[in-house]
Amino acid sequence: MSIELRKSHLIELGKFLNQFRRNGIEQNEDVKNNEEFFEEFKEQIERAIHHNGWFTPDNILFALEGWSDSLNSSNLDKWLKPYNFDAVEPKTVGIIMAGNIPLVGFHDFISVLIAGHKVLVKQSSNDMKLLPILANYLISLDSDYKNKIEFTENRMNDFEAIIATGSNNTSRYFEYYFANKKSIIRKNRNSVAILTGNETTEDLVALGHDIFRYFGLGCRSVSKLYVPEDYDIDAFYKALAPWASLMDHAKYANNYDYNKAVYLMSEFKMLDNGFLVLKEDQNFGSPIATVFYEKYSNLEALKATINNNKENLQCVVANNFMESEIPFGKTQYPQLWDYADNIDTLEFLENI
Structure with a gap:
């Protein structure tokens, strides 16, 4: 054949x-x-x-x-x-x-x-x-x-x-x-998004797709945000409003309730809009209905952090931050040549 x-x-x-x-x-x-x-x-x-x-x-x-x-x-x-x-x-x-x-x-x-x-x-x-x-x-x-x-x-x-x-x-x-x-x-592997505060409403609405498609279960789903020290989180939450219907899904709602309860009992610092918890955390992989976030003060230092952790990252969503970034809203549209873990599967199969 x-x-x-x-x-x-x-x-x-x-x-x-x-x-x-x-x-x-x-x-x-x-x-x-x-x-x-x-x-x-x-x-x-x-x-x-x-x-x-x-x-x-x-x-x-x-x-x-x-x-x-x-x-x-x-x-x-x-x-x-x-x-x-x-x-x-x-x-x-x-x-x-x-x-x-x-x-x-x-x-x-x-x-x-x-x-x-x-x-x-x-x-x-x-x-x-x-x-x-x-x-x-x-x-x-x-x-x-x-x-x-x-x-x-x-x-x-x-x-x-x-x-x-x-x-x-x-x-x-x-x-x-x-x-x-x-x-x-x-x-x-996990995916992250870099926010600067200069994003349009359309950018943030698109980011909602990167976060919530497949309930955040995919390696291309954004599970962590990097935000400036003075970032206005209200703009981010307002853009996500169309995804509030996720709470109609019992499994998602149960995870939201459970994780929120754990954070409250543990007295962790968090933000909440009724269907998504934002927790300040240095890790990349967040639980369902939770997105971790971390503040930054220097973009060059943040680039170094991203490069030092590239083996843990599938996608970096940003706007003019780095060469290999993915535009807002596009993580769940991989091309045939976008290989998981950046390992070229066809090259491997060509040479076995």
Whole structure:
């Protein structure tokens, strides 16, 4: 199977996913094999919602929109241009997936396949409903995928390389267990935003999306703010007002109530608007319904802090602060070439 053929399959998969959008789920008769998969995938979305309380219809469809928008010819050409997979000897690559947001391991999945390897998938129990249907859709496009895609719930065996995503604790286990395998081992990462007080209301409204999409469970979700000493927090809170409806979600509301109670009993310094707690804290990873913040007085010193902690950070949201920053509101729109932990997955797969 040539890489051009594999690329065409991902384009068809993108067209299939394009039917499932937040503004409506609508069947497109021009999509290949749709009569077999459209209703099945629609039902599977419902199963995913009931299986994991964090997977709301809006968040699932947002994730599907992102993938449908990414899987087109121009994006795939740009993504694949730096690599040569013509001479790749097919290997079996295991993937241990996280389950914090819908289809969080999908990028690794398509990366292994587009590189010409076989994928052995161990899904998280939190996110196991959507990917098998998409795998079957690829098989319907080309039966060769039957020999290239395998799912397992048991101990993984017979693979040459591994891509594993987990917490800092599980990463130590992965590093020990897979010490003799070529590997990408991903750890905890968080995202931060740099505020100067010169942000527009539109900037702060967009930042709300960076904070609250997926309830803040993703590594690209902003979990910490850096603000000037005299920052007006009221402007920030006012811009977040549209997200107050998060309290209608029981799991989010329970986390908000619990964390707020802990902070109050511990007499921690905090700010609160009724659905988001701001706690002054030097750590990066904040609990659900909480964002940490830290004050700064010198931007150059702050740049040094960010650079010294780059191994802990996924995204830095800012406006003209540093070269690799992400604009407000864009953390949840990664491109195919935006690699988790800044580790080039395709380069790894090209050379195993």
